[in-house]
Structure formats: structure tokens, C-alpha cells
Amino acid sequence: MLRFLVLATCFGIATSEALLPCHVGRYMGFHLFDLRQYEDNYTFCTHLVLDHVRLIAKEGYQFAILDDKDAHFYEYFNATKAKHPELKTILSFGGPETESWVFSSWLKSGIDVSEFIRYATSLGFDGIDIAFFYPSAADKARFADFLNELRAHSKGRLIITATVSGDPRVIKNSYDVIPWIDSVDFINVQSYGYHDKKYRTGLLSPMFSSRSNNVMDTLDLWAKLGVPPEKIVMGVSSYGYGYLLDDPENNKVGAPAHLALPIHAWLPPGVIPYRDIHKVRNENTTDVYVEEGNVYYFVNETMWVSYEKPESIVFKMQFVKENDFGGAYINALEYDYQGHTGLNFPLLRAMKKGLAIEYDYPTDAPEIKTTPEPSYTICNPRLPIYYPWAPDLDDCKQYYYCDGIRPYKLSCAEGLYWDAIHKKCYYWNNNCMTHARWNITFG
Ligand SMILES: *[C@@H]1O[C@H](CO)[C@@H](O)[C@H](O)[C@H]1NC(C)=O
Ligand SMILES: *[C@@H]1O[C@H](CO)[C@@H](O)[C@H](O)[C@H]1NC(C)=O
Ligand SMILES: *[C@@H]1O[C@H](CO)[C@@H](O)[C@H](O)[C@H]1NC(C)=O
Ligand SMILES: *[C@@H]1O[C@H](CO)[C@@H](O)[C@H](O)[C@H]1NC(C)=O
Numbered sequence: 001m002l003r004f005l006v007l008a009t010c011f012g013i014a015t016s017e018a019l020l021p022c023h024v025g026r027y028m029g030f031h032l033f034d035l036r037q038y039e040d041n042y043t044f045c046t047h048l049v050l051d052h053v054r055l056i057a058k059e060g061y062q063f064a065i066l067d068d069k070d071a072h073f074y075e076y077f078n079a080t081k082a083k084h085p086e087l088k089t090i091l092s093f094g095g096p097e098t099e100s101w102v103f104s105s106w107l108k109s110g111i112d113v114s115e116f117i118r119y120a121t122s123l124g125f126d127g128i129d130i131a132f133f134y135p136s137a138a139d140k141a142r143f144a145d146f147l148n149e150l151r152a153h154s155k156g157r158l159i160i161t162a163t164v165s166g167d168p169r170v171i172k173n174s175y176d177v178i179p180w181i182d183s184v185d186f187i188n189v190q191s192y193g194y195h196d197k198k199y200r201t202g203l204l205s206p207m208f209s210s211r212s213n214n215v216m217d218t219l220d221l222w223a224k225l226g227v228p229p230e231k232i233v234m235g236v237s238s239y240g241y242g243y244l245l246d247d248p249e250n251n252k253v254g255a256p257a258h259l260a261l262p263i264h265a266w267l268p269p270g271v272i273p274y275r276d277i278h279k280v281r282n283e284n285t286t287d288v289y290v291e292e293g294n295v296y297y298f299v300n301e302t303m304w305v306s307y308e309k310p311e312s313i314v315f316k317m318q319f320v321k322e323n324d325f326g327g328a329y330i331n332a333l334e335y336d337y338q339g340h341t342g343l344n345f346p347l348l349r350a351m352k353k354g355l356a357i358e359y360d361y362p363t364d365a366p367e368i369k370t371t372p373e374p375s376y377t378i379c380n381p382r383l384p385i386y387y388p389w390a391p392d393l394d395d396c397k398q399y400y401y402c403d404g405i406r407p408y409k410l411s412c413a414e415g416l417y418w419d420a421i422h423k424k425c426y427y428w429n430n431n432c433m434t435h436a437r438w439n440i441t442f443g
């Protein structure tokens, strides 16, 4: 029981300081809107991150040449920081604009980290983010040296972060995080983009799933690899992903389909910013809720769109709090401008709301200890038939198999804990009480 008391106290501390970095796309932001006009609507972001300075392989290795648009952005970031001193600005290097081999060859050539620092600080930024998604085996140690040197040379004056992959296979193969984790303030985990089949509909960001990669497994994996939970920042996508169904009659997850044409010329196929969702969705289109993943998609004749909406985001934020993760970032701010609700930044607001300490969350520790859910029975008749498991509220090492409403008590193997989300025994024990707090599966 002591564990719950301790956890409850930690939640309060962690959530009051939750990180909420807002990423802005360097190439796309200005196509869409002028940030300046709406800044009062998003200054509760803790960090404003400009994505990305491209690295290029020319003589001597260079950053991409500044053009007028960049200069515009840099000025804006600096001016905003002056107006809102609590908002920290970060310049991100790398990203998809930088080919992996270029990053590798920079590392191999023994990058001078002071170049990065000089570049970012001369433009007025408070920090540096390094977005390198596919370090090769040979890059692992150099990547660590690079981040460690960056930290050492910044002499405590800069925020240092890394934006990293959310694909479990890539995470395991490409990063060796222990040697560099102390050198970064936090990692932005790209926990979206799990629709990995080009010719089948897929969910963009399922929270959990037994069938595909998902947000929970990704964050768990980073934690398991040794990243302190408070340094893990969940990524939230403010764009949906659209497909054209091969057969409109077959519109389930995994149905044969092709990526939808880009909705704007400068976007890749499939990508539909939240601000444009209303163009393919009207009051006659119904959202389909996928319980396994707590996400939504909708179908409009031949168009199939997986997307994040405020409801799914609030749930994700509760998961962040529940597990004491550091916070969540939005990718990207400009896609969330003027959502179909007519409000600016509806998804960002949902993140803020979900992370807020007051939000629908039992903070009173003694109450958790002494008052079980009044209507709770071990085996709820509304349990989904494919998940006939229930947790033991008094002992996280045990769980129940439910045959209808009749419970059979079972124990996890040594060292494992029942996990109410995965519905299995797991090394990670913070989700043992989850259902009682979230009321998701047990109604
Ligand atoms: C959003 O920003 C605009 C312009 O600064 C301001 O007029 C409006 O009141 C803001 N809305 C909210 C909800 O903060
Ligand atoms: C950033 O803004 C500050 C004051 O707001 C100014 O003194 C400084 O010169 C600016 N730096 C850049 C690089 O624009
Ligand atoms: C389907 O999408 C089209 C635009 O692609 C839109 O005009 C139409 O209203 C949508 N229909 C429904 C039922 O949402
Ligand atoms: C929604 O369906 C109703 C009833 O079929 C129809 O009258 C209305 O025009 C539809 N709305 C849109 C935006 O297509």
C-alpha cells in the first residue's frame, strides 16, 4: 500500500512541472499562418522548438544556408522569448530533412560541437535539440560522445535535448542511451506514425495494441533501456493519416488501401493536418473508436482517416501522469491552428488540460488507500470477451482470470507485475491500478 501513497505524491510533483514542448516546422509553418497573431493561445507551451536545421555535406560540413524564411523564424523565436521569458526556445538540428548518411559522416568526421552552440546562441536560442532517428551501429558511440561534448561545452547555459525514434526495432538497434542520457534534459519520443503498412489502413498512434507497435510499448521500452521516466516526453501528432480504400465495403483497420493524395502540395501523401480534417469530415461522418488503442478513425466513402482528437489526447496525457513521465510534445503547432471546433490549438489545449494536475484525478492518497471503488466487483460483466482479465487491487503481483463473473486468482512470475493496460504480467508495474482510475475497461 505504501507504494500507492508514494506514487500519488509523485504525481502531484511531476504533473505540476509537466513538460509541454511545442514543435514548429521550419519549412511549413509560414505557409500556414503567422504564429505571432495567436501567441497568447499557446504560450503555456514550456518550450518552443524550431524543426529543423538541416545538416549538409559540403566542403568542411555546413548547416543549410539561411534563407529569408529562416531569418524570419529566428527573429520571431527570439522576440517571443523576450516577451514570454518562461517560454524556452530550442533549435533542432537534423530531422527528416537531413539524410542519415550525412549525419553519420558528420559524426565520423569529428564534429566541432562549438559550431552548433555558436550557431544556436548567436540566433538567441536557449537550447539545442538533436534529431537523429537512425544512428547506425557504428554511430552509437560517436553519437554519445557528441551529446556528451555538447553538454560539456554548453557549460550549463543551454538546454540539451534529443528527439528520438518511436519504432521499437529502431530503438533497440540504433541507440545506446545509457552513455548519453545524463547529458540531455529530456528526450522527445516520436510515439506516433505506427501505421507501418503502405497498402493497408493503419492506426497512427494506438495507445496500446497487441497487434502493432504502439505508444505504450515505445515509452516502456525507453524506460526499460534506462531513461528516467521524467526525461521521457511523449510525442503527439497533430496531423491525421489518410488512405483511399481499395474497396469501400472493406473499411476496417488493416483493409487494403493506398495513401491519400497530399492535401497541400508541400505535405507528403497521407498527411492531413488537424486544421484540415473538417474538409473530409462533416456531421454525417462518424468516428469509429478502437478500444484496443484508444484511438479513432473515420470513413468518408473511400477515404479512411486515422487521427488524434481531444478525447484520445486527454487519455494519453493521463497515461503520462500515471507513469510519471516528463510530459508530452505536439508535432506540430501549426497543424493545430483553427481546428474544426473554431478554437485555436484544440489539441494543444487538450494536452494542457490532460496534463493539468486538477484534471479528474484522485490526488488524495489516503482515499486511494482506504476506499476501494464503491461499485467495483472483481469480474465486471462488461469485460470485453477477448480480455477476460482483472487486476487485484490489493496486490500488483496477482491478477484474476474471469470466467463470466467468477474470478480465478493467478500470480505473476517472480519480478513481474500485473499490468492492466497490456493485460499481462509485465516488468513495468505502474499500470496495475490503471482501470480503477481511468474507468476504461470496466465501465
Ligand atoms: C487567442 O489569441 C488572440 C490574439 O492574441 C486573442 O485575441 C484571443 O483572446 C486568444 N484566445 C484565447 C482563448 O486565449
Ligand atoms: C534577441 O532579443 C534580444 C532582446 O529581446 C536582443 O537584445 C538580441 O539582440 C536578439 N538576438 C538576436 C540574435 O536577434
Ligand atoms: C467527404 O469528403 C468530401 C471532401 O473530400 C466532403 O465534401 C464531404 O462532405 C464528405 N462527406 C462526409 C459524409 O463527410
Ligand atoms: C447530412 O445528412 C443529412 C441527411 O441525409 C443531409 O440533409 C445533410 O445535407 C448532410 N450534411 C452534409 C454536410 O452533407
Ligand SMILES: *[C@@H]1O[C@H](CO)[C@@H](O)[C@H](O)[C@H]1NC(C)=O
Residues within 6 Å of the ligand: 362, 375, 436, 437, 438, 439, 443
Ligand atoms: C469510475 O467510475 C465510477 C462509477 O461511475 C465513479 O464513481 C468513479 O469515481 C470513477 N473513478 C474515476 C477515477 O474516475
